[in-house]
Amino acid sequence: MRFSIYQESKKGGRKVNQDRMGYLYTRDSLLMLVADGMGGHARGEVAAQITLQTMASIYQRDAQPLLPDPARYLEESVLAAHRELHRYRAEHSLPEAPRTTIVACVIQEGIATWAHAGDSRLYLIRGGRIVDRTVDHSRVHHLVSTGLIRPEDAKDHPERNRIFNCIGAFVAPTVEIGRPVALRNGDTLLLCSDGLWGTLTDRQIAEAFSGKTVMRAVPELMELALANGGEDADNCTAIAMTWAGAEAVEMVPPTEAPVSTLVMPEGAVASTIQFPRHGELGADEELTEDQIDDAVAEIQKAIQRSSKLIDGK
Numbered sequence: 001m002r003f004s005i006y007q008e009s010k011k012g013g014r015k016v017n018q019d020r021m022g023y024l025y026t027r028d029s030l031l032m033l034v035a036d037g038m039g040g041h042a043r044g045e046v047a048a049q050i051t052l053q054t055m056a057s058i059y060q061r062d063a064q065p066l067l068p069d070p071a072r073y074l075e076e077s078v079l080a081a082h083r084e085l086h087r088y089r090a091e092h093s094l095p096e097a098p099r100t101t102i103v104a105c106v107i108q109e110g111i112a113t114w115a116h117a118g119d120s121r122l123y124l125i126r127g128g129r130i131v132d133r134t135v136d137h138s139r140v141h142h143l144v145s146t147g148l149i150r151p152e153d154a155k156d157h158p159e160r161n162r163i164f165n166c167i168g169a170f171v172a173p174t175v176e177i178g179r180p181v182a183l184r185n186g187d188t189l190l191l192c193s194d195g196l197w198g199t200l201t202d203r204q205i206a207e208a209f210s211g212k213t214v215m216r217a218v219p220e221l222m223e224l225a226l227a228n229g230g231e232d233a234d235n236c237t238a239i240a241m242t243w244a245g246a247e248a249v250e251m252v253p254p255t256e257a258p259v260s261t262l263v264m265p266e267g268a269v270a271s272t273i274q275f276p277r278h279g280e281l282g283a284d285e286e287l288t289e290d291q292i293d294d295a296v297a298e299i300q301k302a303i304q305r306s307s308k309l310i311d312g313k
Contacts, residue, residue, distance in 0.1 A: 001030065001107070002244035002258045006214040007272065012195060012226055012233035014039075018100075019193045019237035020048035022273030024056055026065035027264040030107040031056070032239050033273070036120050036193040038099040038166060047098035047168050050088065051081040055104065056273045063269070070106040074115035075175040078102060078167060085168040099168035103134060103191050110245060112189060113180045117173040118166045121197050124181060125188040128210040130202050132181065137165035137174075183243040188214065195234035196225045214240040 011017040018037030023030065035051045037044025055077040059067070067073045081102070089097035101118025114122045119136040167173050183189075188209050197205065204224065208217045218240050226233045244258045264270070 001025070001028065001261045003030065003107075003241050004214050004244065004258045005032075005239065005241040006218050007237075007239040008218055008222055009235070009237040010222055010226060012229060012236050013231050014233075014235055016045060017235045018044040018048060019195065019235040020045070020052045021191075021237050021239050022052055022056065022271065023239060023241075024059055024063075024269055024271040024273065025259075025261060026063045026269050027261045027266070028065040028108060029063045029067055030241070031059050031063070032105045032189070032191050032241060034103050034120050034191040034193055034237055034239060035167075036101045036118070036195075036235070036237070038101070038163065038168075042094065042096075043098040044100060046088070047085055047100035050084055050098075051078075051100050051102055051167055052273050054081040054084050055102075056271060060269050060271075064267070066108050067106060070108060070111075070113040071115075071177050071180075074104055074106065074113065074177060078104070078115065078117060078175045079172060082167045082172055089168075096170070097168040099166045101163065101166050101193075105189055105191060107183065107189075107241075107243070110183050110243075111180045112183055114178040114189075115175050116178075117175055118163050119194050121190075121192055121194070122178070123188075123190040123192075123205060125190065125206055125209050126184065126186070128206055130206050132178070133202075134176070134178065137176070138163050183245070185243060185245050188240055188242045190238060190240045192238040193235060195229070195236035196221060196238050198234065199225045199228035209240070209242075214242050 005023060007021050007023065009017060009019050009021055018039055020035045021033065023032040025031070033052050033055060035048035037048035058077045058080060059073065062068070062073060085097040101120040103114070103116040103120040103122050105112055105114040105122055114134070116122065116134045117137060119138045121136070122134045123130050124132040165173050190205065200221065205221065208221045218238050222236050222238065225236050
């Protein structure tokens with residue numbers, strides 16, 4: 001596989017960055033993930049981190065070097081993360097589990113398969129146009145789709161943050177799986193939290209990638225989204241990948257050259273998913289050092305248990 005990829009996350013005007021992002025790839029498979037911890041519930045950033053670590057761990061186990069069934073992996077790993085968050089709730093005697101949205105995409109053999117729960121989005125951009133994107137599981141989307149409000153009124157609607165499908169709620173999430181799409185050279189996939197898309201138009205998002213690499217387009221979109229968000233700008237997170245297939249591409253500067261997985265050794269997995277930096281974990285209020293250590297320990301336990309998660313043990 002050959003692709004260019006770039007990721008970035010900024011705190012915006014919030015006290016804590018509750019977004020988490022990352023990607024992993026083997027010689028023949030790529031997984032991208034963005035989770036947006038829900039700020040109206042305690043420890044949203046812990047929910048996002050545990051979700052990414054759980055899904056990444058299952059991917060590392062099963063992508064050898066291909067996932068046998070990408071759609072099944074996406075559904076079962078999201079549900080595994082949901083169970084892990086409720087285990088966290090029980091072990092910490094919390095009134096409710098921490099919650100997060102998720103958007104994830106697997107690319108194998110030139111086919112992209114994606115899934116989401118909540119209002120973190122995926123855009124497929126081709127030839128300067130958005131040709132596909134996920135549909136938000138939100139109150140505002142329902143109001144727009146039924147004609148009760150205009151699309152231009154959605155950004156400032158008082159119920160904009162009401163999400164009816166997420167990981168960690170009292171009921172298991174509905175994992176919406178997109179139809180598999182064969183990628184063309186030059187196609188770009190953008191995964192992002194609502195802190196990015198919420199202050200931008202579809203046209204601004206599509207045009208940002210016209211004639212630009214993902215390494216240039218993503219930072220420019222982030223700056224524009226945060227500027228539009230003002231002092232109270234939400235956490236802003238994005239991963240963008242431009243597909244180059246197996247064919248030759250035009251020469252680009254060395255720092256922007258596409259990734260080639262052909263040089264990867266058998267069984268290797270590259271990953272950008274890491275534990276949060278010391279001091280970043282916590283709820284809206286500041287956590288103690290012991291609480292931070294406990295949260296990191298829970299993430300480590302999630303990884304160790306992941307081999308049993310799909311069976312629900």
